[in-house]
Amino acid sequence: MTGSYSQAYGRADDGSPCPLCFATTYAGNACPTCFLPVRVMDSIRSRAELPRFLGVLGTSGAGKTVYLGMLVDLLARGAGGLHGLAQGPFTLNLQRKLILALERQRFPEKTPVESDRWDWVHCEVQAAKGKTPFEIVAPDVAGEAVVGELETQGTYKTICALIARCSGLVILVDVVQVVADGKGQELFAMQLISYLDAIRPRKRRRKIDIPVAVVFTKTDLCDQPIGDAEDFARANTPSLYSQCKTRLDRCTFHLSGVAGSTGRLIDRNGHEMLVPLRVEPRGVVEPLAWMVGQFR
Numbered sequence: 001m002t003g004s005y006s007q008a009y010g011r012a013d014d015g016s017p018c019p020l021c022f023a024t025t026y027a028g029n030a031c032p033t034c035f036l037p038v039r040v041m042d043s044i045r046s047r048a049e050l051p052r053f054l055g056v057l058g059t060s061g062a063g064k065t066v067y068l069g070m071l072v073d074l075l076a077r078g079a080g081g082l083h084g085l086a087q088g089p090f091t092l093n094l095q096r097k098l099i100l101a102l103e104r105q106r107f108p109e110k111t112p113v114e115s116d117r118w119d120w121v122h123c124e125v126q127a128a129k130g131k132t133p134f135e136i137v138a139p140d141v142a143g144e145a146v147v148g149e150l151e152t153q154g155t156y157k158t159i160c161a162l163i164a165r166c167s168g169l170v171i172l173v174d175v176v177q178v179v180a181d182g183k184g185q186e187l188f189a190m191q192l193i194s195y196l197d198a199i200r201p202r203k204r205r206r207k208i209d210i211p212v213a214v215v216f217t218k219t220d221l222c223d224q225p226i227g228d229a230e231d232f233a234r235a236n237t238p239s240l241y242s243q244c245k246t247r248l249d250r251c252t253f254h255l256s257g258v259a260g261s262t263g264r265l266i267d268r269n270g271h272e273m274l275v276p277l278r279v280e281p282r283g284v285v286e287p288l289a290w291m292v293g294q295f296r
């Protein structure tokens with residue numbers, strides 16, 4: 001859908017539909033159905049263009065906060081042929097949290113499970129000079145909420161609405177767990193694709209047509225460098241790879257990492273903690289750059 005919010009839905013006051021789930025909303029309140037925060041609704045309604053919602057989903061600890069925070073930071077600086085302009089001061093929260101943490105050689109705190117505490121980002125993204133910019137909106141959700149929603153549909157309404165509505169999906173898969181031969185990451189990604197398949201209306205026998213980027217995170221922690229993301233997926237997550245090929249119309253695989261080197265700290269209680277010693281992002285903007293080319 002193109003055009004502005006007011007062109008599409010009328011004036012943005014009591015009774016206007018929610019930009020994410022289309023339920024009726026009331027001025028000054030979060031959406032009563034999907035809990036889209038007022039600040040995000042207001043930001044969307046203030047813009048001339050309707051945004052594209054982006055799902056950045058993964059299990060708890062897969063690297064969503066680090067990935068999304070770094071994506072906003074790189075877009076703000078201009079990277080990978082994309083330039084982003086934050087809409088609404090709330091967009092800077094996530095970027096600030098990540099950058100402040102990295103400056104202290106720490107990773108950010110885990111995301112609380114309560115949806116009203118999630119950070120959202122709203123960016124205008126310019127792909128190339130002369131091209132019409134587009135807007136993306138994405139929440140930094142908690143992994144437990146994603147897993148909970150996949151287990152029981154409707155438990156986490158924001159996640160449900162996001163998957164039903166998003167124009168593109170980034171599935172984060174923790175490469176460390178994959179290399180350690182755990183099947184959890186692969187099964188999660190497969191369950192997410194099955195959920196997407198079940199929730200999105202489409203013609204019979206057609207493949208899911210939204211672009212899906214499978215991103216292996218934390219590749220900086222791998223002892224052996226990984227050459228090609230698709231070869232890695234085929235060899236290490238074969239069931240996920242074949243599900244992507246059979247059920248998704250447009251899918252790519254990427255390798256990402258944010259730290260150039262990491263160290264291990266033991267705190268006073270004896271807990272081991274991974275800390276980033278150098279920041280060297282790679283493969284963060286590429287999935288979005290690919291997706292931009294896919295948006296119809």
Ligand SMILES: Nc1nc2c(ncn2[C@@H]2O[C@H](COP(=O)(O)OP(=O)(O)OP(=O)(O)O)[C@@H](O)[C@H]2O)c(=O)[nH]1
Pocket residue numbers: 058059060061062063064065066067107108109110111112141142143144217218219220221256257258259262274
């Ligand atoms: N070396 C390295 N470690 C990473 C990277 N991204 C994340 N990590 C590690 O993974 C942990 C979890 O990352 P988060 O981004 O907080 O994970 P999340 O998916 O947001 O997790 P929840 O908030 O619990 O859903 C971090 O504390 C780091 O230890 C990366 O690019 N490189």
Ligand SMILES: [Mg+2]
Pocket residue numbers: 064065066109110111140141142143
């Ligand atoms: Mg998080």
